[in-house]
Amino acid sequence: xxxxxxxxxxxxEILDPQGKAxxxxxxxxxxxxxxxxxxxxxxELEVEGESSEALLEQVRAMAETLLSxxxxxxxxxxxxxxxxxx
Amino acid sequence: xxxxxxxxxxxxEILDPQGKAxxxxxxxxxxxxxxxxxxxxxxELEVEGESSEALLEQVRAMAETLLSxxxxxxxxxxxxxxxxxx
Numbered sequence: 001x002x003x004x005x006x007x008x009x010x011x012x013e014i015l016d017p018q019g020k021a022x023x024x025x026x027x028x029x030x031x032x033x034x035x036x037x038x039x040x041x042x043x044e045l046e047v048e049g050e051s052s053e054a055l056l057e058q059v060r061a062m063a064e065t066l067l068s069x070x071x072x073x074x075x076x077x078x079x080x081x082x083x084x085x086x
Numbered sequence: 087x088x089x090x091x092x093x094x095x096x097x098x099e100i101l102d103p104q105g106k107a108x109x110x111x112x113x114x115x116x117x118x119x120x121x122x123x124x125x126x127x128x129x130e131l132e133v134e135g136e137s138s139e140a141l142l143e144q145v146r147a148m149a150e151t152l153l154s155x156x157x158x159x160x161x162x163x164x165x166x167x168x169x170x171x172x
Binding site: 001007008009019022025026029031033034035036037038039040041042043044045046047048049058061062065066067 | 133
């Protein structure tokens with residue numbers, strides 16, 4: 001069954017307190033040189049049917065409606081097989 | 087400056103209540119056919135220096151130490167330029 005990945009990240013102009021907390025913790029753990037951290041969400045979905053543009057479009061609608069808050073977050077949707085090929 | 091992505095997902099054998107909540111909400115919003123949802127985290131890091139295998143290894147150490155809980159989560163690290171090429 002086709003699998004899709006939805007990546008949801010805070011928009012660049014939105015404060016990201018979780019990312020800032022990680023950025024502050026890294027030097028205390030001995031990790032230097034990191035200048036920015038942003039924290040978002042990743043969803044993996046398994047969907048019935050054949051992988052198709054229509055199915056991708058449906059997952060995009062899910063991302064916009066339920067998985068992200070489009071006011072403060074951006075999202076990207078892609079089929080998981082793309083990612084395995086990285 | 088090189089950017090890295092760390093994807094952190096609950097291990098397959100670990101219950102994922104957030105994913106289950108999304109899975110339950112989808113049909114109520116009119117989205118049918120989704121059989122599984124897993125929810126994890128995505129981190130985007132900007133690091134000083136040249137992109138190299140050593141830098142990637144350092145980000146891997148951050149992922150293992152701070153960004154994930156290796157008992158219940160798996161993580162993957164990759165340079166963000168890889169992703170843009172998808």
